[in-house]
Amino acid sequence: MNIQLMNVQRQHEKYASEYEEAALRVLRSGNYIGGEEVIAFEEEFALYEGAKYGISCGNGTDAIILALRALGIGPGDEVITTAWTFFATAESIAAVGATPVFVDVDAFTYCMNVNLVEHAITDKTRAVLPVHMYGQSCDMDALRKICKKYSLYLIADCAQSAGTKYKGKRSNTLGDVSCFSFFPTKNLGGSGDGGMVLTDDENVARACRSLKVHGSGKDGLWTLKKEYERSGKSLPASMPMGESKYYNYLIGYNSRLDAIQAAILRVKLNHMDEFIDRRRMNASLYNEGLKNLEFITPIEAEYSEHSYYIYALKHPQASLIIDKLKESGVSSGTYYPIPLHLQGAFSYLGYKEGDLPITEELSKTTFVLPVFPELFEQERDYIINALRQIKLKEI
Numbered sequence: 001m002n003i004q005l006m007n008v009q010r011q012h013e014k015y016a017s018e019y020e021e022a023a024l025r026v027l028r029s030g031n032y033i034g035g036e037e038v039i040a041f042e043e044e045f046a047l048y049e050g051a052k053y054g055i056s057c058g059n060g061t062d063a064i065i066l067a068l069r070a071l072g073i074g075p076g077d078e079v080i081t082t083a084w085t086f087f088a089t090a091e092s093i094a095a096v097g098a099t100p101v102f103v104d105v106d107a108f109t110y111c112m113n114v115n116l117v118e119h120a121i122t123d124k125t126r127a128v129l130p131v132h133m134y135g136q137s138c139d140m141d142a143l144r145k146i147c148k149k150y151s152l153y154l155i156a157d158c159a160q161s162a163g164t165k166y167k168g169k170r171s172n173t174l175g176d177v178s179c180f181s182f183f184p185t186k187n188l189g190g191s192g193d194g195g196m197v198l199t200d201d202e203n204v205a206r207a208c209r210s211l212k213v214h215g216s217g218k219d220g221l222w223t224l225k226k227e228y229e230r231s232g233k234s235l236p237a238s239m240p241m242g243e244s245k246y247y248n249y250l251i252g253y254n255s256r257l258d259a260i261q262a263a264i265l266r267v268k269l270n271h272m273d274e275f276i277d278r279r280r281m282n283a284s285l286y287n288e289g290l291k292n293l294e295f296i297t298p299i300e301a302e303y304s305e306h307s308y309y310i311y312a313l314k315h316p317q318a319s320l321i322i323d324k325l326k327e328s329g330v331s332s333g334t335y336y337p338i339p340l341h342l343q344g345a346f347s348y349l350g351y352k353e354g355d356l357p358i359t360e361e362l363s364k365t366t367f368v369l370p371v372f373p374e375l376f377e378q379e380r381d382y383i384i385n386a387l388r389q390i391k392l393k394e395i
C-alpha cells in the first residue's frame, strides 16, 4: 500500500472531463487574466459562503495581506492570532509591518481560546485574526462580542475551512473579512495557487480590488480619496486622475487569480457539498474504527460542523506512530511540527518554550490521517487496521 496524505490527482481523475473542458475553454478564449470566469467565480464563491463581495487573488497568504492592508493595519499595530497554524497566518501580519500577538488555542477544538483574547488586548491592538483550524469553526459569537466591545476588526483565516458551518450555517463570513486559500489540497482546491477575500464592506472590497492590481484604477482612486477624507484633507488638485490601470493610487501588489484556475474552481464549487460530505464521512468512520483505543479522536465543538480539511489524532507517542504508519505505506505527519511563536523568523518577538503550553503540546502529540474525499474504503480500513496493529504490538 502507498496511501498519500492528500491525493489531489484522484480528485482530478474523478471529474477530469469537466475540469479539462473548463481549462480548455479558457485556453481557447485567449482571456487569461481577469474576465468572465474570474468575475463569475468571485460571485459564485461569495454566494456559496454568504458574503456580499468576493475579491480573488493569487493565494491565501495574499488574501490575508490584502485584508489587513484594506483595513489600514500596518506598522505600530498589533494583531492577536494563534501560533497553532500554518506560518502564513502570522507571516502576513508581519508582512504588512504589524506585530502578531499569539494566544494559545483551546485544548479540544485547537482553535483560538476565546478566554485568552481580552488579556492580550493593548492600546495597539487593531484586530483579532482567528484560524478555523483543520476545518473546525472558531467560536465566532464570542470573538465578535470581544471585537465589538474593544472596537477591533475580526479577520478570519479560512484557508482550511471552506464549507465549514457554525450553528447550522456557513461560518466563514461571520467576521469583518474572511481569507481563503485554493491551494490544491484545500477543501476547495484549484490546479495551482489561488485565494479570495470575502467581505460585506464595500470600502474593504474596493481597497482589496485595487491593492491586488498595483493600487490602480477606479477602486484605487476611491480608496485613496477615503484615506484623504479620513485625515481631513482633499486630494491634491495636481494629481493625475484616471480610471485605467495606468493610474496608480496605492502601493499594492500583483496578486491575481488566473482565469484558468477560476474556471476549474467554478466546476469544483459545484461538487463542494459532496467533497465536504465525504470528508465528514471519512472522519466519522475513523472515529468509529478507532473507538476504545488510546488515540484522542477529533472533538467537534457543539456549535461547529467540521469540514475536516485535516483529521488529526492525539497520542503522546505521535512521532513513533507516524514512523510506523510510514512503514505500512501510509503517509502522515504533524500539522504543524514547530509552533509559530518558536519559529526562527519570529524570534524577534521574544517568545519562548512554555509560553503557549497547549500549542506546544499539540505540536508534539498530534498526527494526521488521510481524509481527502476520494480516499477508498479499503484504504481507510487499511489505515484503521494499521493503527490497531501499532497499538497492540509496538507501543
Ligand SMILES: Cc1ncc(COP(=O)(O)O)c(C=O)c1O
Pocket: 059, 060, 061, 062, 085, 086, 088, 089, 131, 157, 159, 160, 180, 181, 182, 183, 193, 194, 195
Ligand atoms: C491556515 C492557513 N493560512 C494561510 C494559508 C496560506 O494559503 P496559501 O498557501 O494559498 O498562500 C494556509 C495554506 O496553506 C493555511 O493553511
